[in-house]
Amino acid sequence: MSLDWYLVVSAMIFCIGAAGVITRRNPLVVLLCLELMLNAGNLALITFSRMWGNGDGQVFAIIVMVVAACEVTVGLGVIVAMYRRRLAIDVDDLRELHG
Amino acid sequence: MTDFAWLVLAAPLAGMIIIALGFKVWPGRLAGWIGTLAIFASFVLAVITFLKLQDADEHHKQVASTLFDYANTVGVDAKLTILVDPLSVMMILVVTGVSTLIHLYSVTYMNRDEGISRYFAYLNFFVFSMLLLVLAGNFFILIIGWAFVGAASYLLISFWYRRKTATKAGIKAFVINVVGDIGLTLGTFFIFKHTGTLDFLGTFSQAGDIGTNNGDLVAGCVLLLVGAFAKSAQVPFHTWLADAMEGPTPVSSLIHAATMVTAGVYLIARMWPLYEVTPAAANVGAIVGCATLIIAATIALAQTDIKRVIAYSTMSQIGYMIMAVSSGAYAAGMFHFMTHAFFKALLFMGAGSVIGAMAGVQDMNKMGGFRKVLPFTFITMLAGALALSGIPPFSGFFSKDEILADVAQRGGFHWILFVIGYIGAFITAVYTFRMMFRVFAGKRVAEAEELAHGHLAHAEVHRNPTDGEVEDTDVGFPGPEHYIAERAIPMKIAMGILAILATIAGALQIPTVTDAIHKFLTPTFEGSKYYESLNPSNSFTFTFMAVGAVLGLLGILLAWQIWVRRPGTSARIQARFQPVYTFLWNKWYFDELLDALFVKPIAWMGRFANQTFERLVINDAIVGGTTMLVRAGSAAVRAAQSGLMRSYAAVLVLGVGGVALYFLLQS
Numbered sequence: 001m002s003l004d005w006y007l008v009v010s011a012m013i014f015c016i017g018a019a020g021v022i023t024r025r026n027p028l029v030v031l032l033c034l035e036l037m038l039n040a041g042n043l044a045l046i047t048f049s050r051m052w053g054n055g056d057g058q059v060f061a062i063i064v065m066v067v068a069a070c071e072v073t074v075g076l077g078v079i080v081a082m083y084r085r086r087l088a089i090d091v092d093d094l095r096e097l098h099g
Numbered sequence: 100m101t102d103f104a105w106l107v108l109a110a111p112l113a114g115m116i117i118i119a120l121g122f123k124v125w126p127g128r129l130a131g132w133i134g135t136l137a138i139f140a141s142f143v144l145a146v147i148t149f150l151k152l153q154d155a156d157e158h159h160k161q162v163a164s165t166l167f168d169y170a171n172t173v174g175v176d177a178k179l180t181i182l183v184d185p186l187s188v189m190m191i192l193v194v195t196g197v198s199t200l201i202h203l204y205s206v207t208y209m210n211r212d213e214g215i216s217r218y219f220a221y222l223n224f225f226v227f228s229m230l231l232l233v234l235a236g237n238f239f240i241l242i243i244g245w246a247f248v249g250a251a252s253y254l255l256i257s258f259w260y261r262r263k264t265a266t267k268a269g270i271k272a273f274v275i276n277v278v279g280d281i282g283l284t285l286g287t288f289f290i291f292k293h294t295g296t297l298d299f300l301g302t303f304s305q306a307g308d309i310g311t312n313n314g315d316l317v318a319g320c321v322l323l324l325v326g327a328f329a330k331s332a333q334v335p336f337h338t339w340l341a342d343a344m345e346g347p348t349p350v351s352s353l354i355h356a357a358t359m360v361t362a363g364v365y366l367i368a369r370m371w372p373l374y375e376v377t378p379a380a381a382n383v384g385a386i387v388g389c390a391t392l393i394i395a396a397t398i399a400l401a402q403t404d405i406k407r408v409i410a411y412s413t414m415s416q417i418g419y420m421i422m423a424v425s426s427g428a429y430a431a432g433m434f435h436f437m438t439h440a441f442f443k444a445l446l447f448m449g450a451g452s453v454i455g456a457m458a459g460v461q462d463m464n465k466m467g468g469f470r471k472v473l474p475f476t477f478i479t480m481l482a483g484a485l486a487l488s489g490i491p492p493f494s495g496f497f498s499k500d501e502i503l504a505d506v507a508q509r510g511g512f513h514w515i516l517f518v519i520g521y522i523g524a525f526i527t528a529v530y531t532f533r534m535m536f537r538v539f540a541g542k543r544v545a546e547a548e549e550l551a552h553g554h555l556a557h558a559e560v561h562r563n564p565t566d567g568e569v570e571d572t573d574v575g576f577p578g579p580e581h582y583i584a585e586r587a588i589p590m591k592i593a594m595g596i597l598a599i600l601a602t603i604a605g606a607l608q609i610p611t612v613t614d615a616i617h618k619f620l621t622p623t624f625e626g627s628k629y630y631e632s633l634n635p636s637n638s639f640t641f642t643f644m645a646v647g648a649v650l651g652l653l654g655i656l657l658a659w660q661i662w663v664r665r666p667g668t669s670a671r672i673q674a675r676f677q678p679v680y681t682f683l684w685n686k687w688y689f690d691e692l693l694d695a696l697f698v699k700p701i702a703w704m705g706r707f708a709n710q711t712f713e714r715l716v717i718n719d720a721i722v723g724g725t726t727m728l729v730r731a732g733s734a735a736v737r738a739a740q741s742g743l744m745r746s747y748a749a750v751l752v753l754g755v756g757g758v759a760l761y762f763l764l765q766s
Contacts, residue, residue: 018748018752021745021748021752022745022748022749022752023745025745030744030745091743091744091745092743092744092745094742094744095741095742095743095744096742097742098740098741098742098743
């Protein structure tokens with residue numbers, strides 16, 4: 001099977017994730033979509049790793065997973081804290097830091 | 100001998116540092132004794148240097164010695180060099196000797212002032228600066244000493260810093276002296292341009308080869324004269340000296356007698372090889388000296404503040420010296436410097452004693468009848484006044500008449516200077532004895548009456564003698580000046596020694612008899628065109644000595660007629676010649692003239708810079724313009740910072756997509 005197919009799938013997943021991040025307002029869904037984008041990246045990394053017969057890409061993929069896990073942990077913590085303070089769970093309403 | 104000369108400098112410096120370090124711990128009086136001792140040590144070392152110099156053989160009487168190189172690049176040899184020769188040794192002897200006595204006098208006079216430690220630290224610094232100036236072996240050290248003296252005079256003139264008039268006078272003195280410093284520095288540049296060396300001896304050895312009235316050298320020498328005129332209070336830079344009377348009386352004594360104002364005389368005498376090849380510059384010096392001596396003498400006739408009368412007398416006498424050294428009468432000029440240091444220091448000390456008896460009042464209109472109640476002050480001041488008026492056998496007689504005889508010997512337009520010099524001598528006798536008679540003769544005033552009964556008058560409230568403003572006697576204001584020579588041993592010693600010197604010092608240089616100063620200074624002035632040739636014949640000298648003595652006596656007689664025999668005469672003369680009197684009372688309107696020419700335009704420029712230029716250009720255009728630019732730029736990009744996370748993500752994705760597309764199309 002040619003590598004192209006893997007990369008096409010990866011690109012599709014990435015686009016779905018990106019579209020989700022851009023269009024959805026619920027932070028939980030945004031986080032889910034971010035995970036999709038990261039996984040698309042991982043898929044591409046592993047594909048290339050296979051292509052070169054080299055383990056580096058796999059190592060990177062694992063590091064990305066760890067980073068993603070950490071990010072989600074922090075992100076969920078922030079969302080829970082917001083919920084506790086009865087703030088709107090809507091990324092568009094959270095714009096206190098605008099210029 | 101240069102070893103000892105270096106120590107001459109070190110002693111006052113050490114004294115200043117010790118006093119400055121210990122002023123919080125020790126009582127003020129100790130600072131006084133330390134300061135006096137430091138200057139006395141300096142005097143002893145100066146005497147040793149003098150003795151060593153006398154031992155040196157004929158060809159080794161000019162010794163330069165270098166402590167270390169300050170900078171030695173591109174041919175500039177800026178070294179820490181002192182030059183020991185008869186001229187500088189004579190200067191350090193007089194400076195340290197008279198300064199020791201002034202310090203001794205100050206120990207009592209300033210005793211009750213709260214700032215006494217500060218006072219003595221400044222005083223030692225002043226003497227150190229002056230010694231550095233006269234011992235300088237190159238222009239570099241000379242400029243340092245020159246500027247230090249100006250700074251020290253500022254500190255001492257505005258010593259009572261809470262008096263507005265005192266700080267104003269200090270600033271005036273400082274600014275005028277800085278003008279002089281600029282002249283001196285620029286003049287040094289001109290001379291350096293020609294000779295390529297800053298060293299005195301190197302410069303002088305080349306002076307002969309340059310040729311008469313070389314343009315650059317004349318410019319340099321005239322600029323040096325600007326420095327000399329500012330320091331020595333010559334027309335038109337003389338206005339600061341009368342205002343400098345705001346300082347304590349011993350400070351006036353120090354500035355007028357031993358230090359500061361004599362620096363200009365010394366400078367011209369030191370630079371004689373340059374002035375002899377630039378007669379144009381030397382003539383400027385002689386004419387300005389002569390103008391000053393007559394202008395200051397006439398002003399002194401009308402002043403009523405006792406210290407100001409003596410101050411104008413100093414300008415007048417320095418005028419004689421400047422005229423002498425500019426005309427080539429170096430020995431006579433330096434001789435007059437020495438005798439003047441003795442009798443002028445003495446006159447100021449006497450004035451201090453009288454002011455002490457008057458509880459701080461300096462106006463001669465309020466004085467009178469002190470002769471019997473201040474006998475010691477009267478006798479010593481009389482010796483000083485006779486010396487100043489040029490009455491034989493007092494010292495001033497010999498020095499002043501030698502100057503005039505030598506100037507006449509030059510011939511040409513110097514004859515005019517000579518005649519004016521004699522008119523000045525006559526006026527000197529008149530105003531000196533006007534002062535003496537008004538203070539010591541006549542009806543006893545209340546203060547003198549009190550003193551006759553053994554009480555010193557105490558001022559109920561202290562007032563500024565210039566504007567009558569009420570003062571307290573806290574730090575920064577004058578302490579109670581209640582010391583009179585009659586009751587203070589140190590003051591008595593200082594005045595006694597000076598009175599003896601003022602009386603007998605003339606014996607050092609009696610024409611054809613002793614001539615000691617002339618012989619002593621010969622090594623310095625070897626090779627001078629005028630030094631040996633300006634030697635008026637005996638009949639000439641003695642004729643004009645007699646004329647000088649007669650003029651002095653006539654002056655005293657006139658003063659006696661006006662102020663003692665017929666007391667109303669002065670008021671009648673004043674009413675008769677009202678315009679002349681007003682003109683003299685206002686000091687020939689020099690202050691107003693300088694105000695209109697320099698102070699007002701520069702103040703206007705300052706106001707323009709401050710209020711118009713700074714506000715429009717600096718604040719609005721440069722500072723305001725920069726902030727405005729940043730503000731406008733930030734306003735433009737602020738819209739992009741919406742805080743909407745999703746729009747940021749969209750922009751990011753679009754951007755990454757765009758970059759990816761670009762690379763895809765490239766490949």
